Every structure is written in C-alpha cells, then in structure tokens.
Amino acid sequence: MSVQQAIREVEALLGKERVLTTVEDLACYSFDGTADAPSKRPDAVIMPKTTEEVQAIMRIASKYKTPVYPRGAGTNLSGGTIPIKGGLVVTFQMMNKILEVDAENLTATVQPGVIIASLNTAVAPYGLIYPPDPGTVSTATMAGSTAECSGGLRGLKYGVTKHYIMGLEVVLANGEKFRAGGKTVKNVTAYDLVKLFTGSEGTLGIITELIVKLIPAPEAKKSMLAIFSDLDDAGKTIAGIIAAKVIPATLEIMDKTTIETVEAFAKAGLPTDAEAVLLIEVDGIPEVVEKEAQAVVEVCKRFNGKVQVARDDAEREKLWAARRAALPALARKSPTTVLEDATVPRSRIPEMLRAIRAIAKKYDLLIGTFGHAGDGNLHPTILCDERNAEQMKRVHKAVDEIFRVAVDMGGTLSGEHGIGMAKMKYLEWELGATGVDVLRRIKEALDPDYLLNPGKMVAGRS
Amino acid sequence: MSVQQAIREVEALLGKERVLTTVEDLACYSFDGTADAPSKRPDAVIMPKTTEEVQAIMRIASKYKTPVYPRGAGTNLSGGTIPIKGGLVVTFQMMNKILEVDAENLTATVQPGVIIASLNTAVAPYGLIYPPDPGTVSTATMAGSTAECSGGLRGLKYGVTKHYIMGLEVVLANGEKFRAGGKTVKNVTAYDLVKLFTGSEGTLGIITELIVKLIPAPEAKKSMLAIFSDLDDAGKTIAGIIAAKVIPATLEIMDKTTIETVEAFAKAGLPTDAEAVLLIEVDGIPEVVEKEAQAVVEVCKRFNGKVQVARDDAEREKLWAARRAALPALARKSPTTVLEDATVPRSRIPEMLRAIRAIAKKYDLLIGTFGHAGDGNLHPTILCDERNAEQMKRVHKAVDEIFRVAVDMGGTLSGEHGIGMAKMKYLEWELGATGVDVLRRIKEALDPDYLLNPGKMVAGRS
Incomplete structure (x- = not known):
C-alpha cells in the first residue's frame, strides 16, 4: 500500500522512534476536542524536529498522495484535527522552543x-x-x-x-x-x-x-458582576457600556440556564431567579481602571442591574470562578456537551439569546448559553447524550437552526471555533456559492490533491 | 477591435455619459500619484452606480479579455492604478454613499x-x-x-x-x-x-x-518635540518610550536633511544643527495622557533630547506644521520627488537612517528621510529631476540598495505604499521564489486571464 510505503520512507529519514504506528498510539490521535464528531485512526503519527524534516515529510506525502494532518494539542472544537481520511498525523511536541x-x-x-x-x-x-x-x-x-x-x-x-x-x-x-x-x-x-x-x-x-x-501587560484590573432580572436590560447595559466609550477587556454573559446550573454545581452565590448576569473586567493604568469601572457601574445601575464590584484579588477570583465553572457545570449534567460558537453583532445578543431559548423549547433540549457578549460571540451549549440517537437528531436540527438564525442576524458561523468538519455544510449560508467557490479555488491553487487536512473546511469538487 | 466592442457594450448598458472616451478625459487617468512611473492612456473610463453594473462591466471585460483597472482617487505611490496595458478604468465617484x-x-x-x-x-x-x-x-x-x-x-x-x-x-x-x-x-x-x-x-x-x-475618539492629546544632536540618542529614545510601556499615537522622526529643508522652507524654529527630531503625540483619557506625556519627557531627557511640550492647541498645531511641511519642503527643492517606504523593525531605525545616508553619499544624491519611527516605517525621499537621465540611473540604483538593506534588516519592501508596478522586481528578495509563486497561484486561481489591474504586483508566468 502506498501509505505504508510513505511511512517506511519517513521512518528511514526520521528513525522509527519518531514515527508512531502502534494501535494504542494511533487511537490517541483518532479524535480531538470536538464532541459528537466521527473518529478515525491515522496510519502513523510523525514527530518532526525541524522545518527541513517537515518539508521531507510533505515531499514523501506528495509522492504517494498520502493525506497529512498537522496537529497541535487537538483542543479545537470543530473536528479540525480528526484524520478522517487516514494517512499521517504530524505533531510538534519536538518543535516547541x-x-x-x-x-x-x-x-x-x-x-x-x-x-x-x-x-x-x-x-x-x-x-x-x-x-x-x-x-x-x-x-x-x-x-x-x-x-x-x-x-x-x-x-x-x-x-x-x-x-x-x-x-x-x-x-x-x-x-x-x-x-x-x-x-x-x-x-x-x-x-x-x-x-x-x-x-x-x-x-x-x-x-x-x-x-x-x-x-x-495592563497595570491594573477591576472586575464587576451585574445581575439582571430582564434580558433586555442586560442587552441595554452591553450597548450602554460601549456608548459610554468604555471598551472592557472582558464582557461576559451567562443566561438563566447557565446560572442555575453553575449555582447548583459551584454555589457561587448567583441568584437563580436572574435572567442574565454580566461579568465585566476593565484593565489598563490605575487611573483609567477607576474611571472606567465607575462608568460601568453607572450604566449597570441605570438599566436595573445589581452590581458587585470586586474589592481585591480574592473577590475578583471568586467572580471569575463562577464564569469558569460555566462549561464544567453544564458538562457535568449530561454525558455529551455540544458547544457551539454562533456569533452575532453585539446589538443583537438579547434577540439571539431569545432565539436560542425558543429553539431549545422547540426541540425539547436543555441549552445553556454563555459567552463573550462584548464581541457577540455566544456559546450555546446543548446538554445531551450521544448514545441517544433520537435525541441527537433533535440536537442536530437545533444546531442547524441556531446557525441559520445567527447568519440571518448578520452574524457568522464561527466566532472562534473554526469550520473544520462540523460546519462545512453551512458555509454557503454565509459566503454564498461564489464565496465557497473562492475558497475552493484558493485551496486547489495551493494544494491541488487535497493532501493537507482533507475533509475540513473546503470540500473537493464532486 | 475587441476593446472598442467592449466599450460599446458598456455604453449600451450605462449610457454614454458614464463612459468617458475623449482624449482629454483619458489623459487624466493615464498616471497616478507615483513619481518616476510610466504613463498610459486607458481606452475608456467607466463610472458605475451599482454593484450590478460593476458585475456587468466585468462580464463584458471577461468576454473580450479586456483589462480593467479599479481606481479610487489615484493617490497611491506605487503605480498601482496606471492602466499600463490599456483597457478600462473603473472609478467610483458615483458610488460614494x-x-x-x-x-x-x-x-x-x-x-x-x-x-x-x-x-x-x-x-x-x-x-x-x-x-x-x-x-x-x-x-x-x-x-x-x-x-x-x-x-x-x-x-x-x-x-x-x-x-x-x-x-x-x-x-x-x-x-x-x-x-x-x-x-x-x-x-x-x-x-x-x-x-x-x-x-x-x-x-x-x-x-x-x-x-x-x-x-x-480619544478625549485628549498631548504633543511633544524632542531635538537630538546624536542619531543614536534618538534611537535610544524610541526604544526607551516603548520600554516605558507607552505606545504613543504618533512617534515621528525627521533626519538632518529634512530638518534643514523644512527650516529653510517653513521657518518652524527647528535647530538646523540637530541630527534628528522626534515628534511624539500621546492620546486617550486625560489622566492617561498626563501620565504618558511625563514618561515620554523623562525618556527624551535621559537620552539628551531637548524637549518642547505643546501647552495648548495652537502650540500643538505649530509642532505638527513642521512635520506636515516635510514632504512639501523637500518636494519644493527639486522637480521630482521619489518617495519610498522602506520599513524596518523599530530597533533598527538608527542603523537604517545611517545606511540611507551612506547610500545618498555613494550615489551623490540628496535624500531626506522622515517617517513613522514608532512602527519602523521610514520615508527616504530622493530629490531629483526626471529629465536628467544620468541622475535617474543613480536614483534607481540608490532605490535598489535602500530596499535591499531594508529586507536584509528583517524589514519589508512596503510599509504602506504597496507593491504596484514600482516594487515587483524586488518581491523575491522578501518572499523568495516560493512565496512569489504562492502569490501567482492565488492570482491565477481567481483571475486566470490577468484581467484585473494587470502588470501590478504579480507578473504572469513568462
């Protein structure tokens, strides 16, 4: 087989110790950080030490038309490093200086x-x-x-x-x-x-x-938590902070489902009757931080937010612990956590949160949403069980609708997780057939045989 | 001729009043803001009103393989809008909402x-x-x-x-x-x-x-002028400001030749025995501006700079008038002003200024250098006369050397003027043959017939 021939040539070059081929090793590279994604064992995992070795690997892969998957830590959330068509995974543990x-x-x-x-x-x-x-x-x-x-x-x-x-x-x-x-x-x-x-x-x-x-590095930081019993007030506060010409370092939102789950899990002192909380941090030189924190508190209060300002690092830590608990707390509730990153213009966050809630209801699913309100990047997180085929069908329909709504609101399929395998099917919604064709033309100009990370982002011509 | 046929079809679509073809009109679009560049009359200048009209123009151009040059105001400095292969210039005066x-x-x-x-x-x-x-x-x-x-x-x-x-x-x-x-x-x-x-x-x-x-918009601004009798002190000041964690909104430098020329032209009160002046502006909220301005003044003094701080808008205006006079003052001294934008890592600015001075001496040319010291983007400005063929040969050799030195210092061919026609021949110095081939593959993937702005940046395969 040509893949095996490619592996033998790479082994001859790098030595067998940097070309992993045991079943145990290959299994570790058959999946990545993405839930609800297919898995596939590569034929070998290669650990180059130099650029020249990477070049040699690609020359051998080109000769035998063997797929190659460059891989970091595999923490992506879009199936971006799954070796779906077999071939060689190339990792960079030995190029880490x-x-x-x-x-x-x-x-x-x-x-x-x-x-x-x-x-x-x-x-x-x-x-x-x-x-x-x-x-x-x-x-x-x-x-x-x-x-x-x-x-x-x-x-x-x-x-x-x-x-x-x-x-x-x-x-x-x-x-x-x-x-x-x-x-x-x-x-x-x-x-x-x-x-x-x-x-x-x-x-x-x-x-x-x-x-x-x-x-x-910013000299100083200040964190605040604001609690809202009305989603629109939270939305107005986000807009109001920007209108006050404050650009916070972080401006996070958690919805009702997330708050309830975090509270049950972490006892962070969040009020479970709240519709939304905002977690805001401003940073910079101390004078700026003071001034901006005051402005943020005023805006929160104007829109009926109950505000806590962290007075020291311990209090700051406590506020952020609640935000950090969001994903683990949600994940703990169910075997499978489908974490998406639909992103909309900042002004449309309340509308998007409502749309996600309606979709959850429609498909009878539990969806907790948290994320980066400042930049419109939300993480609707669907709690489910991969072994439940009927439920997963509803999950997939819900995901389809979430992305459709995001694009219709002038948003994007991916704020930060990428397209990978997970969102290829939606690409035309955002870029149109012509835009997708532009991607394909660029891909084929540089990698005509689809050797590099095949099956991701750009589908070959059918 | 197929170009004439294309023009007739565009006229049929847009009406004659938006398709200019008189010699007087075409002459205005035969050149752009770039000195020492060739000129060429287009066959027509077209003024679309909608995206759909632009699409129709491109469909006609594709059919007849007619070159098309999209053009804004033609103020670029790399020959980027010269219709060097004839064809259609498309301008956007009527799409300006x-x-x-x-x-x-x-x-x-x-x-x-x-x-x-x-x-x-x-x-x-x-x-x-x-x-x-x-x-x-x-x-x-x-x-x-x-x-x-x-x-x-x-x-x-x-x-x-x-x-x-x-x-x-x-x-x-x-x-x-x-x-x-x-x-x-x-x-x-x-x-x-x-x-x-x-x-x-x-x-x-x-x-x-x-x-x-x-x-x-930043709430407040503060401008300072610092005068140095030693080029290295100016360089140390630039590095020292960054080391003090101040990122100024502007951090401009003028060399001795520029200072002398500006002073002769504008009587701005610059000391003509200075080796370099820095013009620095910090902006932001008033508290930050005060703090950063103090830090900048301290750094300037530490490295023997004589500092003036503008106390009000009138004084601020006066400082910036000197900087704005740089190009007009230099341009006034000679019929032709060849303005380049060789850019180096910030730390290498003094070295680059010295290299430019040596090149000026080697080729017996007057080169004034000013520019954006904060981002390493220098504007060596060669004062010459296009009608003097012997001198222009020396100018071209000097330009070659300036870009060679910039690339050798880990810099770039273009900080802000682009490649256009002017710097195509240097591209391999920065990107190598493989990098230039990548450009060509992308170009041909999207515009296989080189219809869009041909003769710029990417040369066709020979």
Missing part, C-alpha cells in the same frame, strides 16, 4: 509546538503579554491556535489570534517553504499571506515558525 | 467611493473615529485605501487599514460577487477573505461595499 523574545520590537519568535501559556510565562518578566486567551491556553499550541485563529474572552478590546501573528514560515503541500511578514508593525508587501494562513485550519500549509506581537 | 453608521456595533457601511475624511466627518457626531490616516485622507477613497491597505501616522497604536476592514462585497473577474465578514468582532469562518482582498491592490477583485470598524 521559544526562539527569541525581542522586547524592543515587542515580538516573540516561536516554534509551532510552543504552548500558549508557556509563551506568556516567558514574556512576563519583560512586563509583556501575548493576549489571545482561548480556554485551552495551558495545552493549546501556538501553531494550532494560529491555524484555528483562536479567540477567547478578551476579543473585544484585544482582538484575536490573527491580530497578533506578524510573520510565518510555512511548508506547502509540495514540500516547498516560504516566509512572509516579520517584525515590522507595518507590512503591505503583496497579498497578506500571513493572514491567509492564519485561520486556514491546516488546509493550505504547515506552520513551522511564528513571529508574534506582544503588548505591555 | 455612507450607507450606515451603526454606533452600537461600532461599524460603518460604505460604498467604495466614499472619501476617508468624509467618513470621519460623518462619524464625529457619535464621538467615533475611523483611525487609518494616510496623508491623502481628504482625497483618497475607502475602497482605494483598502485595496492598497494604506497606513499613516498612527500605525503603532492604532494599526493600519487592514485592522479596520470587517466586511467586504467583492466582484470577481468573471462578474460574480460575494460577501465575506460582517459586523461581528469575531469571525473565523473559512479563509480570511476580507484580509486577502484588503491590500490586494485591485488584482483579485473589485471592492463594491465595505463594513469598517470605528473606535471611540
């Missing part, structure tokens, strides 16, 4: 396998941070989160991964490599290849080195 | 021909700004500056055009259209088509509508 922290230019240069949190630990002594903060910062890798263009809680003020990727080294399907971007703040040389490969979900090339932007 | 200002979502939706300054006038009553500020804000259009990914003075703190383009409607070479992006802060649906078309210099599609991000 922070090559440089350049405090003067506010950049870091890293290998693909560096964990996001490790980078933040390394730059902290310089008083700097790398802001993108997906929930998986302590396991997710720099190249994985770049390929997925991960978001997080601070999107509104700080942006997402794409805003911090300044330069990339990429290996193409044919084994050739190139570099684009660099340490300059401004760069308009030709098409923005750095942005094209950021968020390309491993379908256009393999990222083998990254230059990322760092920013000064 | 601001369709919506959405203060709640902090977005505006505009037609391609809206002038940048007009958008800022329209959003000012909401206390909002659209930050990208190329020198040509009062004439340049939204789609033109998006296609070129214009920069400006505020790049370090506020980013450039690409950071503010959230959604696009695009007409492709074949006349089909699609939309990507929208009003959501987060969007990771598929490849980042919005970013791919931003900065694509009209070579991939025609932008027919834009959704852009707005931000709250």
Whole structure:
C-alpha cells in the first residue's frame, strides 16, 4: 500500500522512534476536542524536529498522495484535527522552543509546538503579554491556535489570534517553504499571506515558525458582576457600556440556564431567579481602571442591574470562578456537551439569546448559553447524550437552526471555533456559492490533491 | 477591435455619459500619484452606480479579455492604478454613499467611493473615529485605501487599514460577487477573505461595499518635540518610550536633511544643527495622557533630547506644521520627488537612517528621510529631476540598495505604499521564489486571464 510505503520512507529519514504506528498510539490521535464528531485512526503519527524534516515529510506525502494532518494539542472544537481520511498525523511536541523574545520590537519568535501559556510565562518578566486567551491556553499550541485563529474572552478590546501573528514560515503541500511578514508593525508587501494562513485550519500549509506581537501587560484590573432580572436590560447595559466609550477587556454573559446550573454545581452565590448576569473586567493604568469601572457601574445601575464590584484579588477570583465553572457545570449534567460558537453583532445578543431559548423549547433540549457578549460571540451549549440517537437528531436540527438564525442576524458561523468538519455544510449560508467557490479555488491553487487536512473546511469538487 | 466592442457594450448598458472616451478625459487617468512611473492612456473610463453594473462591466471585460483597472482617487505611490496595458478604468465617484453608521456595533457601511475624511466627518457626531490616516485622507477613497491597505501616522497604536476592514462585497473577474465578514468582532469562518482582498491592490477583485470598524475618539492629546544632536540618542529614545510601556499615537522622526529643508522652507524654529527630531503625540483619557506625556519627557531627557511640550492647541498645531511641511519642503527643492517606504523593525531605525545616508553619499544624491519611527516605517525621499537621465540611473540604483538593506534588516519592501508596478522586481528578495509563486497561484486561481489591474504586483508566468 502506498501509505505504508510513505511511512517506511519517513521512518528511514526520521528513525522509527519518531514515527508512531502502534494501535494504542494511533487511537490517541483518532479524535480531538470536538464532541459528537466521527473518529478515525491515522496510519502513523510523525514527530518532526525541524522545518527541513517537515518539508521531507510533505515531499514523501506528495509522492504517494498520502493525506497529512498537522496537529497541535487537538483542543479545537470543530473536528479540525480528526484524520478522517487516514494517512499521517504530524505533531510538534519536538518543535516547541521559544526562539527569541525581542522586547524592543515587542515580538516573540516561536516554534509551532510552543504552548500558549508557556509563551506568556516567558514574556512576563519583560512586563509583556501575548493576549489571545482561548480556554485551552495551558495545552493549546501556538501553531494550532494560529491555524484555528483562536479567540477567547478578551476579543473585544484585544482582538484575536490573527491580530497578533506578524510573520510565518510555512511548508506547502509540495514540500516547498516560504516566509512572509516579520517584525515590522507595518507590512503591505503583496497579498497578506500571513493572514491567509492564519485561520486556514491546516488546509493550505504547515506552520513551522511564528513571529508574534506582544503588548505591555495592563497595570491594573477591576472586575464587576451585574445581575439582571430582564434580558433586555442586560442587552441595554452591553450597548450602554460601549456608548459610554468604555471598551472592557472582558464582557461576559451567562443566561438563566447557565446560572442555575453553575449555582447548583459551584454555589457561587448567583441568584437563580436572574435572567442574565454580566461579568465585566476593565484593565489598563490605575487611573483609567477607576474611571472606567465607575462608568460601568453607572450604566449597570441605570438599566436595573445589581452590581458587585470586586474589592481585591480574592473577590475578583471568586467572580471569575463562577464564569469558569460555566462549561464544567453544564458538562457535568449530561454525558455529551455540544458547544457551539454562533456569533452575532453585539446589538443583537438579547434577540439571539431569545432565539436560542425558543429553539431549545422547540426541540425539547436543555441549552445553556454563555459567552463573550462584548464581541457577540455566544456559546450555546446543548446538554445531551450521544448514545441517544433520537435525541441527537433533535440536537442536530437545533444546531442547524441556531446557525441559520445567527447568519440571518448578520452574524457568522464561527466566532472562534473554526469550520473544520462540523460546519462545512453551512458555509454557503454565509459566503454564498461564489464565496465557497473562492475558497475552493484558493485551496486547489495551493494544494491541488487535497493532501493537507482533507475533509475540513473546503470540500473537493464532486 | 475587441476593446472598442467592449466599450460599446458598456455604453449600451450605462449610457454614454458614464463612459468617458475623449482624449482629454483619458489623459487624466493615464498616471497616478507615483513619481518616476510610466504613463498610459486607458481606452475608456467607466463610472458605475451599482454593484450590478460593476458585475456587468466585468462580464463584458471577461468576454473580450479586456483589462480593467479599479481606481479610487489615484493617490497611491506605487503605480498601482496606471492602466499600463490599456483597457478600462473603473472609478467610483458615483458610488460614494455612507450607507450606515451603526454606533452600537461600532461599524460603518460604505460604498467604495466614499472619501476617508468624509467618513470621519460623518462619524464625529457619535464621538467615533475611523483611525487609518494616510496623508491623502481628504482625497483618497475607502475602497482605494483598502485595496492598497494604506497606513499613516498612527500605525503603532492604532494599526493600519487592514485592522479596520470587517466586511467586504467583492466582484470577481468573471462578474460574480460575494460577501465575506460582517459586523461581528469575531469571525473565523473559512479563509480570511476580507484580509486577502484588503491590500490586494485591485488584482483579485473589485471592492463594491465595505463594513469598517470605528473606535471611540480619544478625549485628549498631548504633543511633544524632542531635538537630538546624536542619531543614536534618538534611537535610544524610541526604544526607551516603548520600554516605558507607552505606545504613543504618533512617534515621528525627521533626519538632518529634512530638518534643514523644512527650516529653510517653513521657518518652524527647528535647530538646523540637530541630527534628528522626534515628534511624539500621546492620546486617550486625560489622566492617561498626563501620565504618558511625563514618561515620554523623562525618556527624551535621559537620552539628551531637548524637549518642547505643546501647552495648548495652537502650540500643538505649530509642532505638527513642521512635520506636515516635510514632504512639501523637500518636494519644493527639486522637480521630482521619489518617495519610498522602506520599513524596518523599530530597533533598527538608527542603523537604517545611517545606511540611507551612506547610500545618498555613494550615489551623490540628496535624500531626506522622515517617517513613522514608532512602527519602523521610514520615508527616504530622493530629490531629483526626471529629465536628467544620468541622475535617474543613480536614483534607481540608490532605490535598489535602500530596499535591499531594508529586507536584509528583517524589514519589508512596503510599509504602506504597496507593491504596484514600482516594487515587483524586488518581491523575491522578501518572499523568495516560493512565496512569489504562492502569490501567482492565488492570482491565477481567481483571475486566470490577468484581467484585473494587470502588470501590478504579480507578473504572469513568462
């Protein structure tokens, strides 16, 4: 078989110890962080140490037309790293060095396998941070989160991964490599290849080195919790904060179902008769934080919110513990947790929350919704059981409707989880047939044989 | 001739009054803002009123294989809008409406021909700004500056055009259209088509509508001028300001040649024995501005800078008048002003200024350099005379060397002017043969016949 021939050639090059082929090893790479997704064992898992080895792997894969799946920590939530067509998984545990922290230019240069949190630990002594903060910062890798263009809680003020990727080294399907971007703040040389490969979900090339932007760490922070007995008041508060010209670092919302579940699980002191709570954090230099926190409190009160302001780090921790408990608390209630990331313009959040509630009722499902209200990125979380086929049919219908509603509201299929396998079928809703054709033309221009992460995002011509 | 046939079909559709063909009209569109560039008359200039008309024009152009050059105000500085292969120029004076200002979502939706300054006038009553500020804000259009990914003075703190383009409607070479992006802060649906078309210099599609991000206007500003008799001290000051965790809104530098020229022209009170001046502006809420201004003054003094702080708007105006006089003052000294935008990592600015000075000496040329020190984006400005063939040979050699040095320092060919016709020949220096091949594959995937802005950025296969 040609896949086996490819594996033998890779083994000859890298040695057998960096080419895993036992059933036990392969099983670990047959799935990823996505619930309710298919699984499939790869034929081998390869651990290169250098860009040149990645190039060699791709040359061999090209020769034998063997699919290749670049993989970070597999924490994505869209089936983005499942080796659905068999072939070779390439992982980057052995390319995990922070090559440089350049405090003067506010950049870091890293290998693909560096964990996001490790980078933040390394730059902290310089008083700097790398802001993108997906929930998986302590396991997710720099190249994985770049390929997925991960978001997080601070999107509104700080942006997402794409805003911090300044330069990339990429290996193409044919084994050739190139570099684009660099340490300059401004760069308009030709098409923005750095942005094209950021968020390309491993379908256009393999990222083998990254230059990322760092920013000064905020000196101070202040957190507030506001409780609302009316969803519209919560919505007006979100709008009112922005209208007061305050851009909070985080502006999170939890709906009634989530509040009840969190409270039952974590006893965080949330009032279970509330319709919504907002968790707000402002940051910056101390004078700004004071001023902005006051403005936020005023807006919350104006729209009938009951506000608690954390007076110290312990109180701040307690407020955030409730938010962090949202997903574990929901997940604890059922064997399967289908976590989506439908995203709408900020002004339409109350409407979207109501639509999700109606969909839950229609399909007789429990859906808790929480998420990043500041940037319109909601996480409707469906509590279900994969073994219950009848229920899962209702779940799939509900998911279809949630995305249909999000797109109809001028939103997007994915705020931060990516398209992967999970949302390919919806793509035309957002981009139209012409937009999807543009994706396909770009994919085929760079990877005509669909060797890189096949079965994700862009379907081949049928 | 097929071009004439295409023009007749467009006339039949739009009426003759929106299809210009007189020699006088065509002459106006035979060149753009770029000095030392070739000129060429188009066969017609077309003024569509709707996206559907743009689609019809592209269908006709496709049928007759007629080149099409989308054009805003033609203020670019890389020959990006010169109709070098003849054909049809398409302009957007009649698609210049601001369709919506959405203060709640902090977005505006505009037609391609809206002038940048007009958008800022329209959003000012909401206390909002659209930050990208190329020198040509009062004439340049939204789609033109998006296609070129214009920069400006505020790049370090506020980013450039690409950071503010959230959604696009695009007409492709074949006349089909699609939309990507929208009003959501987060969007990771598929490849980042919005970013791919931003900065694509009209070579991939025609932008027919834009959704852009707005931000709250800063409440206060403070400007400072610092004078240095040693170039290294100026460099250390730039680094020191960043190290002090201050990100100024603007951080401009002028070299000795520029200072002397500005002073002779504008009598702004600059000391002509200075080696460099820095012009620094911090902005934000008043408390921050005070604190950051103090930090900047301290850093300037630490590195032997003589500092003036503007005490009021009149003094602020006076400081900035000197900076604004830089280009006119330099331009006044010679018939031709070759203005480049070689960009290096911020830390290498003193080294780059010295390299430019050495190149000026080597080729016996007068080069004044000013620019955006905060983001490493320098504007070496060569004063020359296009009619002097011998001198222009030296100018071209000097330009070659300036870009070679910039790339060797880890910089880029273009910080904000684009590649256009002017810098195609250097592309491999930055992107390598493989990177240039990636550009070509993307171009040919979307515009296989090179109908859109041919002769710019991406050369066809030879």
